[in-house]
Amino acid sequence: MKASLIVLVLGVLVAGAFAFRQQSVGIRGRLLCGDKPLANTQVKLWNKNKLGSDDQLSAVKTDAQGNYELSGGVGGILGMNVHFKVYHDCDDGVKPCQRKVDLKVPDQYVTRTSEVQKWFEAGTMNMEFGFPDEERSCIN
Template sequence: MMKVVAILAVLAVLGAEGFRQQTVGIRGRLMCGDKPLPETQIKLWNKNKLGTDDQLAAGKTDSHGNFEFSGGVGSLFDMNVHFKIYHDCDDGIKPCQRKVDLKIPEQYVTRTSEVKKWFEAGTMNMEFVFPDEERSCIN
């Protein structure tokens, strides 16, 4: 009976370890040409292999276009983190917003509850047209 209890305890610890917290963080600055891109919507998403995707963080750039976001989930599978930017830079009078979806490299995801290694996005000029860019009216 003691062996069964010990085995169950080990399995419980191993199972909990598999679902431990994963965290990611990104920071940088958004520009539109030579002007900061303030109040720009940013979201961090975990694209899941199974089930629905998880929103890890959301917010807006500050008045200087700066941002710093982090988030995470407890998961058995490694996170597949995407950084999404919704903006109107160099957009004229077109409806909705330009949507850019960029993947954060896996080495910036840590299996901890705190960010250990920030992804430094640097200064990004959103005049650039990104591959696979879309338009989004709901963000």
């Protein structure tokens, strides 16, 4: 009886450890504004949680050529719902704040590991394009 209880407790602990194991994701690409690199542009990777507040996984600014690379992760039972956000002024005129584009990263790029196993290659995106559900953001 005592041995069965110990095995049960160990089983629960191991199952709990696996349930909360680390998840990771990575994305890289290049941003343009027309035919020019979109340099020094804020890009972020977010995990949109079903319950509670969202988690910012990573944030960087694009380099002089418009290139970026972001990676991050969290531990948890539920799979991540990863979004790539771009805050920019391309083709914006003199409007206040910045254009905010929110793009969902495909789920197959989230892995149950602590290091990125499969990078999402976003390619080159021209931010002159008007994206559906685009918003404006003054705080980013």
